Amino acid sequence: EVQLVESGGGLVQPGGSLRLSCAASGFTLSSYWMHWARQAPGKGLVWVSHIKGDGTSTGYADSVKGRFTISRDNAKNTVYLQMNSLRAEDTAVYYCARGGVPASLDYWGQGTLVTVSS
């Protein structure tokens, strides 16, 4: 059974940093692109970032480019999202998702809440 479990969310002050983790199980992580998406309270989904199975290619939404860094450790079955220079508008539930079919996210974790506030 495919499982994705996010962790690392919490309350952080504006300008601060946070690292999210996504523990994957039930499939071979290295074979899949992995994504992060977010959803601000009461708002819609927004794609954030993705990383190729072997880690050689990454992509970011303009809103986080230069501040967020996606990475992965296939040996630890974990994907990461390092978030720096956090802003109030980064407050959201962050979801980890698998890119199992072309250009789609076929399995999602339950999400971890990040709150940026002083």
Place this chain on the structure above:
Amino acid sequence: QSALTQPPSASGSPGQSVTISCTGTSGDVGGYDYVSWYQQHPGKAPKLMIYEVNKRPSGVPDRFSGSKSGNTASLTVSGLQAEDEADYYCSSYAGSNNFYVFGTGTKVTVL
């Protein structure tokens, strides 16, 4: 990259059909056959319902179908059931610079 445009709400009675539109541009919906649809119940993670415009993942009922014409994609839910009441989001690949874009979301109510 602007979000794809969806109607805020749609509704139908049990057994009826409801269709949700998703309008983008030639740079996303119109340019690629990579439109997906996600269902999200309150407080839950999204679930993939349709990918590549009209393909259903294993386990998704055939009451859910997708289509595309030009810059607009559509999701049709036939034979509405109470459990179909949820938020629905479209998504499209948007090229190697913008990657992916989601729609604004549509709340489907089963009357």
